[in-house]
Amino acid sequence: MTELSPVLKQATPVTVDHGSGCYLYDTDGRRYLDFTAGIGVTSTGHCHPRVVEAARAQIGSLIHGQYTTVMHRPLLELTERLGAVLPSGLDAVFFANSGSEAVEASLRLVRQATGRPNVVVFHGGFHGRTVAAATMTTSGTRFSAGFSPLMGGVHVAPFPTAYRYGWSEDEATDFALRELDYLFATLSSPRETAAFIVEPVLGEGGYIPGNTRFFQGLRERADEHGILLVIDEIQTGFGRTGKFFGHQHFGVRPDVITIAKGLASGFPLSGIAASAELMARAWPGSQGGTYGGNAVACAAAVATLDVIESEGLVANAAARGAQLLTGMRERATKAIGDVRGLGLMVGAEFTTATGEPDTATAGAAQRLAVERGLVLLTCGAHNNVVRMIPPLIVTAEQVDEALDLWSAVLDEL
Secondary structure: OOOOOOOOOOOOOOEEEEEEEEEEOOOOOOOEEEOHHHHHHHOEEEOOOOHHHHHHHHOOOOOOOOOOOOOOHHHHHHHHOOOOOOOOOEEEEEEEOOOHHHHHHHHHHHHHHOOOOOEEEEEOOOOOOOOOHHHHHOOOHHHHHOOHHHHHHOOEOOOOHHHHHOOOHHHHHHHHHHHHHHHHOOOOOHHEEEEEEOEEOOOOOOEEOOOOHHHHHHHHHHHHHOOOEEEOOOOOHHHOOOOOOOHHHOOOOOOOEEEEEHHOOOOOOEEEEEEEHHHHOOOOOOOOOOOOOHHHHHHHHHHHHHHHHOOOHHHHHHHHHHHHHHHHHHHHOEEEEEEEEEEOOEEEEEEEEOOOOOOOHHHHHHHHHHHOOOEEEEEEEOOEEEEEEEOOOOOOHHHHHHHHHHHHHHHHH
């Protein structure tokens, strides 16, 4: 009998029959409050009626029109609609399927546009599982181990992870920027550095937000040396952090952004955005793919943008995120060393009495939460951070429900 690969480990024992809004229902009819959102994908909740209807209608007219062969209306409409929400100056887009593909497309673009071989990524970042993306991923060795040699030309600089260093945010930021300058002196000359590639909030790395001074420091160095700033908005984009894009918290201008996850409410769709001038510096034939810009996924993305705008989901993410962060901090026990986040990305880091990562307790908390009907995931290099990523439609009452369940879990540990 054929079965799934045994390497695929399920985070929960739940077998889902259907989903609606912020809830999942298993095959026995039990309801679960879903604070994973498909790892930040189902931004408008499960099966939002407007997204379902848009996809259903599109399936009846055109499922796939390969977009370097023919053009189709959903792709054109989505491209036009993104112009209203993308950062100023980023007026050209390329579509793919997954976050990894988008990251690799951004890498290819910055190397071709600058003629420089190297990129700088930041410690704790996650950018994907394909070879180039995995090389740039430093949130855990599990994403890159076992298929070396990896791609060359990638250098890693510190991210201002204040809690891990035991410093203030200012101290961690000073250190990160100072070490970046030292990297230029010792590992990758600025004249050979094509880009910085960085997440506004470390996702798989532990739900660690960046800060204004750090990101503006990156922008200043990029401008000084002709380096491009690529901001990976795959998890932080489309309202997740309480602004449309995560970098907008820091008042910084990207040269390229990568997008995916919440863009199409669960349909596979990703892309990169850059200025038309920069995008035109990609080499002919370097962008393409069979399924990128799929008609059904694009129709779902247009509907997703409609829902985000009409239901005020960016503002809701900001308000509910503040509620969730405050509630988790109020409920933190001695087992939790830090609670942090931005918008609807909130993580609780479990540590021992001596401050070491406590993977076992974090895992027990995640499993107990599922048993009580709250679906959660872990993250971080040691998988000792329990993260909450509800859909952007989450209500104040549902946040309270999750916090009550979380309190019961912490009482039981």
